[in-house]
Amino acid sequence: MIRPLTLADRDAAVTVINTAARWYRDFLPPEEVHDPEMTPAQWEAEARRLTWYGAFVGAATLVGVMALEYVRDVALLRHAYVLPEHQHARIGSRLQAHLEGAVRGVRRIIVGTYAGNYKARSALEKAGYRLSADPEAVLRAYYSIPEDRLRTSVTYEKPL
Template structure:
């Protein structure tokens, strides 16, 4: 696929659900954009491809729903969301490198945050992915208190311990320790 920078989207942009026919394109976006992690995340957590077809299939079977933005017929930005218990998780958010910095990730994030009924939004990312953390913070997410990261990761994600200890969690709205405790106990955020 030849990449050319598309103009920054203005007005309404069509966010579309991805379907099984998009599997190859999803993998291309994820694996091309994930190259930025090489050298930033623990070496034993980096692998090529970053996400295999089997891993993507497992994620979809677990309830991750993917949405995408296209330039012409080509998928150039994707984001997954997954409702787990009483929260919505943002999963696997990637924009092809040539299309980054144009607001596509923010458009997808706004779409995914329109949960009905409203529920807390959580995103887990590598602690070393400072660019991703900054992106989520620019879009209204706040880091959860440090002591809440591992309990949230254990409760809402199914990831290896090594990845959990190298990750952080951000939330929208911002959550206090007490609110995280209420969320984990199965209610909404208390307070």
């Protein structure tokens, strides 16, 4: 089941994010790994400008999260995380398809990810996303992220 998340889901969502983000240690330099990846306060701040969605196993076990944010003329898919033990079960793909289906009023979806995140990059390409011609320009135009993350990130785009 996929549904929008509420404040009541915050702690479970933060657990999913921080657990799934541990794999960043495999490809990010140590100084760029943030632990935790997201705090409850950061999750709440993000929730003020985007909509969080969650994938549940059964009615109560949150196993994946993803967020949808509108910025000017595009929709951004953000914060895609799936618990390691539920990866390869199409949880991320189902969340992505659900959010893509919820997008209204724009003609393009953008997803940012780390350049070294080969899992996400492969999944995005399989889903029809293409690497942006100028990822740095896209990141500067549509995202507010720290410089260290900007330097190590790329963007993918998909027209609607």
